[in-house]
Amino acid sequence: MALTELLEAYLATVEAKDDFLTDAAAIEAIAAILAEDAVDAEDPTNEEIEAAIADYLTDARGDLNGFTAVGTTTTVLAGDSDRVVAAKIEQITEDLEEAVADAQEDVNDVRGLNGRIDTLLNRKSQLEASAEAATKLDVALNAEIAKFEVATADLTVGDLEIVYGTAGERGTFAVRDATTTAEVYLEVKDGKVVVGETGKGLAGIDALLAAGQALYSGLVSADTALTNFETALLRVVQLEAESEVDGYDGSIDDLVAADYYTQDTSGPGGVWGVDGDGKAEDPTIDLEAGPLTAGSISQTLIDARLELSAFQVVVEAYLEAKSLSEQLEALEDDIDDALDALEDAGFFVTVVDDSVDGTIEDDVFLYVEDTEATGLEITNFSDEGSDVLYVGDAFAQLTRLEDEADLSAERLGSNDVREIFVQQDGNNTILFIEAEAAAGGDRNLDEITTITLTGVNADDLVLENGFISIA
Structure with a gap:
């Protein structure tokens, strides 16, 4: 196979890896790790993405190793091989599915109870999702407040605060001056967030309004989700008690939801709380209080289903x-x-x-497009051997720059074709390789890769069939 074909084959493998890493960075779990560890999470390096993948696997395997459940006696150990892990995953899944099936038999004997448990678990998921959403929207509004304060600094706008209102009573929601509370920038009228008198006509108020409306809607949704969860919870307790407890003849009005789950109101405005990773805290369900006691059939099925669901989440993360x-x-x-x-x-x-250094051999130096490296340099280029630098077939010619030309200050080259600018710098030659055609014309150095050839005369360089060499 000819040299050019071999080089292009190599570059294709590099491009495939780059594309893979770009796609991987968008995966939720990888993006979360990059948000914590990358210098710039919006533009992580390949090395940072590779490290995030390694961390993801370490964390996911750790969660798998540490998983225990009432419904199984099998656990994955740190030293288990992939084959053993796969077998244990299958065994644990079978055990947990069997536990669900066993619990299901008892619940099936109570007409309507299955449906109520399904609704409860759905409402639990909705509660958790609404809490996570409200927390993100709160962060977004605080960010807009910071921007707004900067944009209106010359108007002596003071520090602003969010008035969240209380659960079920969000009509008092507002964004106002923290000191002069009468200066209201956003407020609620007829169930909709509007600009207050103080905020009218100010720079950035539209963005603040959009973020405020989003958070207000998120708080209302979270309040509704909690109410729906509690109602579903009490409907399960009431139906099982009516069926299984001798002499019980109560209604959900006689029950207190807080008796049957752990509450968390640490989120913004008192909505359901989230942990440090932005995941909702678990509203742990405990039905085994009056009128139900230990051995609640609903509780047994709920626990079994939640254990199976939790394991499936752990396995999904590990496999991904x-x-x-x-x-x-x-x-x-x-x-x-x-x-x-x-x-x-x-x-x-x-x-x-x-x-990198040239040798006494005929070296082939390879330029990799989209390289993240800086300070690129080739020493001893063609000092002894007949060296070449392969840049590919995207470039038709070398464009010689005057020694005093400055790509960062001048619009140089064509906007229609990609170019390699060549400039003498003392005894060295600098190659400016465009990643896009308009880079030189736009003075966009972020789209230009620089390679220095030490001890090379710029006028001696030629480009032919994608190879730069000394004539």
């Missing part, structure tokens, strides 16, 4: 993390194989990802 890790490993193997093919064909290939 494992798959990502395996895909990454396979892509890295492809890259290694492509390099091996070049070496087997007798070519001395060096990827330009740092400061």
Whole structure:
């Protein structure tokens, strides 16, 4: 196979890995890790994404190892092989499904109880989702408040505060001056957030209004979700008690929801709370209080279903993390194989990802598009051998710059084709390689890769069939 074909095959493997990492960074679990660890979570480096994948697998395997449940005696151990882990996952799943089936038999004997338990668990999920959403919307509104305070600094707008109102009574929701509370920037009228008199006509008020309306709606939704959850909870207790407790003839009006679950009002405005990762706290259900006692058939089924659901979540995360890790490993193997093919064909290939040196051989230096490396340099280029730098077929020619030209200050080159600008810098030559055609014309150095060839005369360089060499 010709050198060009081998190089293009190698570059294709690098591009495949880059594409994979870009897609991986958008996965929720990976994005959450990058938000904590990456220097710029909006534009993480490949190395940061790879580290996030490794961390995800470590965390997911740790959660799998640490999973225990009443419905099974099997546990995954840290030293278990992949084959053993797969077998244990299957066994634990079977155990938990059997526990659900056993509990289901008792509940099936009470007409309508299955449906009420289904509704309760759905309402539980809705409560958790609404709490997470309200917390995010609260963060968003506080961010808009910070921007608004900056935009109106010359108007001496003071520090603003959010008035959340109370559960079920969100009509007092407002954004106002924390000191001069009569200065209201947002308020609620007829169930809708509007601009208050103080906020009318101010810069940034529209964005503040949108964020305020979103949070207000989120708080109302969270309040409703809690009410629906509590109602569903009491309907389960009432029906089971009516069927299973001798002499019971009560209604849900005789029951207090707080007796049957752990409450958490630590979220914004007293809505359901979330943990440090933004996940809703678990509203642990405990039906075994009056009129029900230990051995509640509803409680047994709820516990079994929640255990199975929790295990499925842990397994799903583990399998996703494992798959990502395996895909990454396979892509890295492809890259290694492509390099091996070049070496087997007798070519001395060096990827330009740092400061690299030429040898006495005929070196082939390889420019990788979209490289994240900086300070790229090739020393001893063609000092002894006949070296080449492969840049691919996207460039038709080298564009010589005057020694005093400044790409950061001047609009240079064409906006229609990608170019490689060549400039003499003392005894060295600097190559400015465009990632997009308009980079030189737009003075966009973020889209230009710089490679320095030490001891090379710019006028001696030629570009032919994607290879830069000394004529």
